[in-house]
Amino acid sequence: MNPTKFIGREEELATFNELLKKKTSTLMVIKGRRRIGKTSLIEKFAEGKPFLRFVGLAPVDGVTAQSQRDEFARLLAEQTDLPQIETDDWSQLFALLGQFVKQGRHIILFDEITWMAERDPTFLSKLKNAWELYYKQNPQLILVLCSSISAWVEEHILSSTGYFGRIAKKITLKELPLRCCNDLLDAVGFKRSVHEKFMMLSLTGGVPWYIELIEPKRSAFENINELCFNEDGILVDEHRYIFHDLFGKRSAVYEKITEYLANGAAEYSAIADGISYASSGTLTSYLSELIESGYVRQTMSWSIKTGKPTKTACYRLADNYLRFYYKYIQPKLDLIKNGQYKNIAIGSLPGMNSMLGFQFEALVINNADLLHQILHLRPEEITISSPYYQTATKQRQGCQIDYLIQTRLNTLFVCEIKFSSSPLTTKVIQEVEEKIKRMATPKNFTCVPILIHVNGVSDEVLDADYFYRIVDFADLLTTK
Structure with missing residues (x-):
C-alpha cells in the first residue's frame, strides 16, 4: 500500500x-x-x-x-x-x-x-x-x-x-465524495484517464483503504487483476472479513441479502422470496443493520403530487466492492485460489457493461449532493430526491428513473445515469422520452431531462439539444 x-x-x-x-x-x-x-x-x-x-x-x-x-x-x-x-x-x-x-x-x-x-x-x-x-x-x-x-x-x-x-x-463516517477520491487517486500517483479512474472507483467506491491499495505504475485493468484475481490479491478475501469479522455467526443471512441485491434493487417481499427467508421482524432487523453499516441503501417511493413518501421501500446494494465480488470473484474463487485465473481480460468478463452500469449508478447516487451542486440546486429548493420507481397499475405503466429530483417549484429533474464503453447515441434520448411518457406526472409539473455519462456522447446527441444538462463523470470528480 x-x-x-x-x-x-x-x-x-x-x-x-x-x-x-x-x-x-x-x-x-x-x-x-x-x-x-x-x-x-x-x-x-x-x-x-x-x-x-x-x-x-x-x-x-x-x-x-x-x-x-x-x-x-x-x-x-x-x-x-x-x-x-x-x-x-x-x-x-x-x-x-x-x-x-x-x-x-x-x-x-x-x-x-x-x-x-x-x-x-x-x-x-x-x-x-x-x-x-x-x-x-x-x-x-x-x-x-x-x-x-x-x-x-x-x-x-x-x-x-x-x-x-x-x-x-x-x-x-461515509464513503469519500468523488472529488476526494480523485484527490486520493492523485496522491497515490494514479494519474490516468477519467475512464481508468472510473474503472478503479467502480471496484473501490469511495472507500479510502481500497483506493490506497492501487499501484500507480499499473493500469486499471492490471490493478484489478492484481487485487481481485491473483491468489494473494488483497480483495480476494475481503468479503470474508466484512461478514465474518463484523457479523459473526449471523453472517450467512447478511451474505444472502447482499448477494441477492447485487443483481439489482428489490422490494422487501422480493428479498424475502429471493433468499427463502420468512418475511418477519428478524429480516427487517438484518436489513436495518446492513443499512446502518453502509452496505445497503433504502430508498422510498413517493407521490409526486404530494411530495411525500409512500410505504413502498426499495433496497439496493450500496457497496461497489461487494457487487464486483459476487459477480466475478465468488464464482471463480477456487480457480483464483489455485492461481489459475491470473491476467484475465477484464473487459471481456461476462456482463461487464451491465455490472459497470450498476457501479456507475451507485457512484452517482452516493454523490447526489455533487449532482445537485452541478445543477445549481440548493437544498431548500429540493422537495425530495432519490431513485424513483412507479409500479404498474391498470391505469398506468410502470417505470424506473435512475434518479429523480423534485423541486418546490414543481420541476422534475429526470436523471439518466448511463454507462457505455463508447459515446452514447440518440438511442438514449428515445429511452428517456419513453420513461417520461410513462411517468404519471401531475398537471403543472415539468420534466427536465438530465444525462450523466462516463465515456462521452455523440455529436447527434449534442445537436439534438434534448437534455437540459449533460454531466460528464469528470465533472463529478472535479466539483468542489
Missing part, C-alpha cells in the same frame, strides 16, 4: 477541533463501515496530542471475554507507565486508566468497542460508571467510542437509557 497524505474529512475534523474549545469532557461515538477510515480520522485529529488507543480483538474462535480484558491491559501498560495487571473485572481496568487520565488533555479511542463488549454483558454498564466516576471529571478529556457495526452502536449505546444524555457528539 502506498503511504499517502490524509485526504478529505474536513467537516469531521472541524467537528473534532470544536471539541477542543469546550470546557467540559466529551463522550462521543463514531461509526461507519469497515475500511472507511474511522481510525485514520481520529489519529489525524489526535496528531500532536496525548492519545491512547484500545482495540478490541476480532471475535474469532478462541477469543473470550478474558482475552479482551487481557488485550486492554496489555495496551494500557504499553502506552503508559502503568503496570500490566491481570483481572477478570473491567471496572478495575477502567479505574486504572482513570488514574492516568485524571488531568490534562487526553484523547482516548475505544476502537471496535463492539468486539470488546460482545462477550461480557457488564462491559457497557461498567464503562458508563467509569465515565461518571473518572473520565468525566477531567474537562480536557475526549473519549471516542468507535465501531464498524453501526446497528449495534445504535441499539446498545445511542438508544440505551444508560447512555442517554451522555453522548455529546455522533459522527457517521
